[in-house]
Amino acid sequence: RRLGPASTATHPLATAPVGSPSHNVDGFVREFLHELNTNQGVTLSASSLNDQYLALASTVKNYLMARWLETGLKTRAAKVKTVGYLSAEYLLGRQLDNALLASDLADIAEKGLELCGIDLADLRVQEVEPGLGNGGLGRLAACFIDSLATMDVPSIGYGIRYEYGIFRQTFVDGRQVEQPDTWLALGAPWEFPHPESAVQVHFGGHTERYADDGGQERTRWVPSWNVLAVPYNYMVPGYLNGRVNTLRLWSAQATKAFDLQIFNSGDYAQAVRAQTFAENISKVLYPEDSTPQGKELRLQQQYFFVAASLRDFIDHELEPGFDLHRLPERITFQLNDTHPVIAVPELMRILIDEHGFDWDEAWEVTRQCFDYTCHTLLPEALEVWPTELLGRLLPRHLEIIFQINDQFLSLVRQTYPGDEMLARRMSMISEHPERGVRMAFLATVAASRVNGVAELHSQLLRDKVLPDFSSLWPEKFTNVTNGVTPRRFVRLSNPLLSELITDTIGAGWLTDLERLKELEPYADDPQFRERFAAVKAANKHRLTDLLRARDGIDLPDGHLLDVMVKRLHEYKRQSLKLLHIVSLYEQVISGKISAADLTPRTVVFGAKAAPGYRMAKDTIHLINKVAAKVNAAPELEERLKIAFPANYNVTLAETLIPAADLSEQISLAGMEASGTGNMKFALNGALTIGTDDGANVEIRRLVGDKHFFLFGMDEPAVSALGAKGYNPGSCYEANPQLKATLDLILSGHFSDGDRHLFDSVVYNLLNQDRFMALADFQAYVDTQAKVEERYADQEAWTRSTILNVARTGYFSSDRSMRDYLQRIWHTSPML
Ligand code: F58
Secondary structure, eight states: OOOOSOOOOOSGGGTSOOOOOOSSHHHHHHHHHHHHHHTSOOOTTTOOHHHHHHHHHHHHHHHHHHHHHHHHHHHHHHTOOEEEEEOSOEEOOOSHHHHHHHTTOHHHHHHHHHHTTOOHHHHHTTOOOOEESOSHHHHHHHHHHHHHHHTTOOEEEEEEOOSBOSOEEEEETTEEEEEOOOTTTTOOTTEEEOGGGOEEEEEOOEEEEEEOTTSOEEEEEEOSEEEEEEEEEEEEEOSSSSOEEEEEEEEEEEOHHHHHHHHHTTOHHHHHHHHHHHHGGGTBOOOOSSSOOOOHHHHHHHHHHHHHHHHHIIIIISOTTOOGGGGGGTEEEEEESSTTTTHHHHHHHIIIIITOOOHHHHHHHHHHHEEEEOOOOOGGGSOEEEHHHHHHHOHHHHHHHHHHHHHHHHHHHHHSTTOHHHHHHHOSEEOSSSOEEEHHHHHHHHOSOEEESSHHHHHHIIIIISHHHHHHOGGGEEEOOOOBOHIIIIIITOHHHHHHHHHHHOSOGGGOGGGGGGGGGGGGOHHHHHHHHHHHHHHHHHHHHHHHHHHOOOOOTTOEEEEEESOOOGGGTHHHHHHHHHHHHHHHHTTSSOGGGSOOEEEEEEOOOOTTOHHHHHHHHHHHHHHHHHHHOGGGTTOEEEEOOSSOOHHHHHHHGGGOSEEEEOOOTTSOSOOSHHHHHHHTTOEEEEOSOTTHHHHHHHHOGGGSEEOSOOHHHHHHHHHHOOOHHHHHHHOHHHHHHHHHHHTTTTTTTOTTTTHHHHHHHHHTOTTOHHHHHHHHHHHHHHHHHHHHSHHHHHHHHHHHHHHOGGGBHHHHHHHHIIIIIOOOOOO
16 A cells, blocks of 8 residues: 655645634534544434544544644744653543633533533543543643643644553552553544554664775664554644644554564464564553653653654654754754653664764754753652663663763763762762663753752752752753643633633633732632632532542531542652541540531542552552541541542542642652642642642742641751651650550551551551651641631631632743743744
8 A cells, every 4th residue: 555655736725724614503513413423423313422422522623623734734834943742641631621622612512512412511521531641740741732732832742652541540448459541442532543654663683883885984773673653643722722733642563574574484373472562562551650660661662652753753844854963943852751861862873873973963963952851859760771671672772872971971070080989970870789871860961951840849959869960060950840731720620710710800811820810809808709619619519429429429518628639659648648637536536535626627538559569559558448437437426537539530630629628738848849739729729738848839939828838847857857867756655646646557446456457557657757757747737727727717718718829820831831931942932
């Protein structure tokens, strides 16, 4: 079959997209029924909900199509710089509502479907969200591509089309059990596969030296196997601005050559196994959320998507014959953490081995093409690839890395003569526990700019993670505080609040979120406060309905809704929240206080644990066991409840966050790089109880001390305590209430008399407590009492929540993108 070249037709419609369907109810209904008939092959009366959902998705795509094609044409013609966002994860969430919003079709679709006897709400829930990410980092990538499109910035998101996204979490007897996420099973209406544009990605083999025609010694890589990377394009529509950018996710497929070779050897079964082997590369998202595992398949995934993306950009996005010396004029690749850093030696290899650049020329181009964002401070989260593995999978890349390192170390030795210790510290190659490549060092050396994701994080990155690099190149380091898209996390997730805001300050705030400031004076307006409180109450009812239907959970009315949703990790300290609950419970059942003294409160947890992370899984088990006991305790008179819906994901967040009163952001100071959930809660009118960590610092500064419940040690205090020697046992001995709390767990009270079921969690806290939960316990409990005091004064509480909304417009991801444009990419929107 002939695959190219593209048509040479001269008909005017050959180069311009055909028009969109008419933007009215009639046009919509016609298009929808047409899709139902032609795409699903059913009549309306015979269609299933899934048919209807798929036809609706196609209809919406048809409306966006002309703009998508025009965006591509316009951007190519303008030959401007594109942002290439390289990310192994995109935690997109459901697409339907966002596409309806961006194309201004929501009302039309609702009315049109009604004419067809269909409730839009019934179709919305058909969509299984693409969970192609673990948590904050993947969700940030999704927010950023939304903002880039909305701000008219030419950009392409590159990533992996995992066949299975983040696992579906279920609970069996309170323990987490993982199930595969079959998000593609009922059809994938938002994607456009282009198998004809697949690119080859090579692995393995060896390198050879040879003399080129001019007698110059050159190197070539002779790989031993390859796979096809098939692009799947997704629309990334800007909000009402006519731009539709592209997210290009790669799927692995066996190459024909691979199959044939083995087929010819007569071993059919082996040929099929080989195919499976190749296709495994994009099979599943690794569910680790902080400790990268040095697995071969993971490195394959990283190189796979990065090699395909560079190839795609150079061969398909640039005009034929483009001089690659000028590549930095046309692309800036943002490395979302170290996962795509293998792109650095890959670009060097392309320029040197394929395009005949000499080393210095290639390095000059390469270092201008990359910037690096770091998302962590935990030392164990920094990727180090064993040289044995890297050399086996990518021998040429390892050579290039060694050479980059040699050149870099000469610079270090030149700059700091005689300091061999320093050179060793800064080497990209670590020697222990085995020889490995420190990917963060490689990224830092190669990138034009290195940024952290909140002010405190960027500071600690300079001072603690990469201090030698920041002394060498102070100007390389910068900060861009994270943000979240207000389209999804305010407008779509909180329609009532959005309506109230628009009613009060007019339209326009959704793309200029700092305008929320105009709400400030209304904090003192009792009528506005009443309407604001009514929105919160309605959102709580919406959550109640959802949790009843989704999980069979009943939320009591009139409770303070205290929410902690995020990945389960020791540094985030879900255990501290749990100790607070158990402490309240213990005081009531032991008669120290009466249930009537408690502020009626429901604590909602949402958290997945990495499947191999024992302590995190044990903590989930303990939370569920405590929940069972607390929820059934008559002594509490329904004044304390715990809800732990399984499978927290973007879709649940969208209903949960707008209903929350209290946002729990209680990581040990200096551990949470930024957090983005913290921003979503504040923007939706929850007050934060939090430590001086990540973006909490900036949230608190903006909303004001009085409207933020700060507690616990700050980062210098944490460091000082660590240096002095921290002994959690002494906290236990010194604090009778803390002792009673831990003793109650140890007594088997929550584990049907089994005194050892939770030894791992409790003894870890008592003996090690790496994240100092016990040290912050009393401060946390005391500050929770202040929360209750404020909550008792509903007028004061609501006033604070309004000020939180009014003062957190800064945390729009549009602002983050503006900062990247100015401080890092040095490019501007294409208006
Ligand atoms: C998160 N990192 C940070 N990593 O923890 C959070 O503070 C920050 O707000 C967010 O990034 C966005 O900057 C994070 O989510 C991962 O999920 C990686 C997945 C792959 C393995 C290593 C961790």
